[in-house]
Amino acid sequence: MWSLVVLCSVIALHGVQGDERFLTTPPAESAVIDCGGFLYSSNGTIKSPNYPNNYPNYADCTWYIRPGYNIVRLEFLSLQLESHEHCGFDAVKVYDGSNTGQRLLGMLCGSNTSTFYSTGPFMTVRFRSDSIVPDRGFLAEYKTVTGGSCRYNCGYTVGNCSCSSSCKYRGNCCPDYKVYCSSSTPTTVSPITARPSCRYNCGSYMGSCSCSSSCQYYGNCCHDYYSYCSQTTGVPPTARPSCRYNCGSYMGSCSCSSSCRYNGNCCHDYYSYCSQTTGVPHTPTARPSCRYNCGSYMGSCSCSSSCRYNGNCCHDYYSYCSETTGVTPTARPSCRYNCGSYMGSCSCSSSCRYNGNCCHDYYSYCYGWNTTPTPTEKPCGGSLFGSGSLTSPYHPSYYHDNANCVWQLRALSQERLYLTFTYLQLENCCECDYIAVYDGPSLNSRYLGKVCNDSLKTFHSSSNYLTVLFRTDGSVVGRGFRAEFRNSLAPHLGRVDCSSDNMNIVIQRSYLNSLGYNSYSLYLNDPHCRPQVTSYQVVFNFPINTCGTTQEFDNDRITYTNAVRTDGPDLGEITRQSHFKLNVSCIMEQDSVSQIIYRTEHNDNSSVIGTGRFNTTMAFYTSSNFYYKVTEVPYQVQLNQYLYVQVDLRRSNSTLVLYLDTCVASPSPHDFQTRTYDLIRNGCHGDNTVYTYLSGSHPYARFRFNAFKFLRATEFVYIQCKVLICPASDYNSPCRHKCNRRVARDLGSDHDSQTVVLGPITLKEPEKKEGTHQEAEA
Secondary structure, eight states, X not given: OEEEOOOOOSSSOOOOOOOOOOSOOOOTTOOOOOOOEXXXXXXXXXXXXXXXXXXXXXXXXXXXXXXXXXXXXEEEEEEEOOOOTTOOSSEEEEEESSSTXXXXXXXXXXXXXXXXXXXXXXXXXXXXXOSSOOOOEEEEEEEEESSOOOTXXXXXXXXXXXXXXXXXXXXXXXXXXXXXXXXXXXXXXXXXXXXXXXXXXTTOBOSSSBOSTTHHHXXXXXXXXXXXXXXXXXXXXXXXXXXXXXXXXBOSSSBOSTHHHHHTOBOTTHHHHTTTTSOOOOOTTOOOOOTTOTTOBOSSXXXXXXXXXXXXXXXXXXXXXXXXXXXXXXXXXXXXXXXXXXXXXXXXXXXXXXXXXXXXXXXXXXXXXXXXXXOSOOOOOEEEESSEEEEOTTTTSOOOTTOEEEEEEEOOTTEEEEEEXXXXXXOSOTTTSEEEEEESSSTTSEEEEXXXXXXXXXXXXSSSEEEXXXXXXXXXXXXXXXXXXXXXXXXXXXXXEEOSSEEEEEEEHHHHHHXXXXXXXXXXSSTTOOOEEOSSEEEEEEETTOTTOEEEEETTEEEEEEEEEOOOOOOSSOOSSOOOEEEEXXXXXXXXXXXXXXXXXXXXXXXXXXXXXXOEEEEEESXXXXXXXXXXXXXXXXXXXXEEEEEEESSOOTTEEEEEEEEEEESOTTOSSSSOEEEEETTEESSTTOEEXXXXXXXXXXXXXXXXXXXXXXXXXXXEEEEEEEETTOTTSGGGOOOOTTOOOOSOXXXXXXXXXXXXXXXXOOOOOTTOSSOOOO
C-alpha cells in the first residue's frame, strides 16, 4: 500500500493541463491571435475569432468565466468547426472550474451544439484550431442560474442541488436527475455517511429524524435542522431535549441513558420515560464525569481543585473545572487510586523505593502491590519501516528523567516520509526536554527542526529516511508525545493539491507502468470518479466533498481522505499482482485570511498528505438582511455609512462553523502591521461601531461597521479578516469562545493563507442642496 503526501496550496491551485498536445505547432512568424480573457459579469457571450467569418489557423483561446456566485450555464447557439471523429483537429473544450486542469465537462467539434452546467461559480472554455481547414466557428451564451442540471454532472453536487445517488435520500436531487443519472449511479439507499437533511424539507419528518419545530422538544432534530429550518418554523417556548422516544440516547446537552445518573447529566424528563427501561450501568468503561459537578466528590474520583494534589482527579476535570476551582495549598500528591503512577514531584510505582522519590503515603496504599524495584528505565527508540506511530516512554503516562531515545524511520527507496505530532506535553523548557528531527538515516543528517512543548509540527523528508531524537533532563517530566509517520510517493511520482473547494491528484504514468498497472483502470473510492489520462500523467480533479472523500476532525484540524484504486488484471481464477491502492489525504489548517477593500472620498482634506487552508471569501452587502451582494465596481460609500460584511467558505459545509478572530483596516493592501486600525481583535470589538451578527455558529460570519478613512493617506481602505474554522459539533472549540482580551495572537501564520480582494470602493461625493453653491463642511 502506498500513500500520497504533498504540500497543498490554497492561494492558487496548480491545475494540471488536461489537453493533449496538437501534433502541429504554429510557425514562429505567426501573428498572435487576440481572443479569450476573464469574464466576471453574470451573463455574456463568447465567440471564436472573426466570427461569423472563418477563424484563423493556430488559434488557442481560453475564456475564464468567473461571476463568483451561483452556477454557470453555457449554451452553444451556433457551432461550425472542422469535423473529426475524435475532435482531434479543431475543438472547443469546456471545463468545470477555474482553469483547464479541472474536470472536463465535454468537447465539441463539427456542428453538434450543446449546453453545459458547472458545479460551482466558475467555468473555463478553451478553443484550439490546427493549421488547415478553418471554418465559421462558434457563438455561445453564458449566464448564472440558481438551479442546476445533472447533464455532464452525474455524481456531483451542482450549486444548490445534487446529482449523486444520495440525493434521493437527502431530498435535494436536481430536477433532471432521473433523466440523466438514475441509471448511472448506485441504486443503494444512500452512502454509509449519508444522513437525512432538512434542506428543502423544513416541516417534514424524515424517517429517523425530523425537520419540524417539535423536533427540539422531542429531541429528534435532523443534524442540520438549525442550518435550514430554525428561522422558518416556530419554536415551543419551553422546548428542551426530551427522553420521549429517546431512552438510551445522548441528546447533546443531556442524556437519556442510565449512565446519566452516574455522570450527572440526565435530561429533565428522564425519570418520566426511561428510569424503568434502562438498567444501572455495568460497563467497566463508565467513568464519573466533572460535567455539571465541579467542586464535587464523585466517589472514586474528585472534581474539586484538591484533586490535582491528591492525585484523584476525574478523567475530564481539566475540560470542565480547572479554571473554576481554586488551589488547595496544603494538599500533597497521594498514592490513593494511583498505584503505579508518577505524580509529578513524587511516585507511586515500585521504582520509587529505588529512586528515592516515593509519595508520602506510598507504603499505606501501594507497598506490596508491586514489590520488584525497577533499576532501569523502559527502553525506547529503534528502527521503524513504512507507516506507523511512535511515542515517548510510558505514554500517555509520564516519561522518565534523562531519556535519550533515537528512532530511525525508513521507507522504500522511491518513497518519502511524512511525520506529524498529534500530542505533546513536555517540560516548559526547550533546552531541557525536546524532540529533534533529522532528514536522513542518522543524527549526523541535515537538521530539520526542534519540537518543544506546545509547538506541534510536521516534517517531510527529502529521502526515504528520517531520524527522531527524544531527550530529557533530570527534572520535571510530562506525558510526552505521540507522532504518526507515513510513507509517501516522491513528489516527482505523484502529488495532490487541495483546498476547501477541490482535490487535484496527479500520478505519473511512468510510475504506474513500472508497477504494471493500466492508467485507464484507475478510480477513486466512488468508482464513478475516473481520471483524465494524458501522455504523461493521470489526473483526478473533483470537488473535495465528493467521490467518496471522508472527513475527520482531529486536534482542531480537518483531514480529507480518499484513495486511488484499480482492480488489477482479470485473467481468471487467480492473480499474482496486488490490487493497487494509493491513499490520499489533505490536512486543512484551522484558520484562513480574507481581504476586502473600499474607498472613501469627500470634499475635506484628510489586504499525500497535503496541508492547506480553507478557501474563504469576503463581500459587502447592501443591508443587514445580507440578501443583495454589492457587485458594482467601484463601490461608493459615504463617511459613517453602515458597511455590511460577510465572510464565508467558498464551498458551503454545514458541518463547519466560522469564527471572526481578527479584522483590521489599513491604507495599504500590502501592510497590515504598520498603520492599522482594529475592527475586531481576538474576537473582541476594537471599534465602537462594530456589531457582530453571526460568529462561531454558522458556516459564515457577519458584521457591520461605519465607514471611515485614514488621514494623510489615499481614500482607499483595505480590510483583512482572519477567521477560524471549527467542527460544528465541537462546543469546546476555539470558535465557541467569546471575546478574549488576554490572548495576543498575530494575524500572521506559518502556513500559506488566502487573500481575497474585492473593490475598489469609493466614497460618494456629497449631494449639493438646490440654491447653494457649496456644501457645508463636516
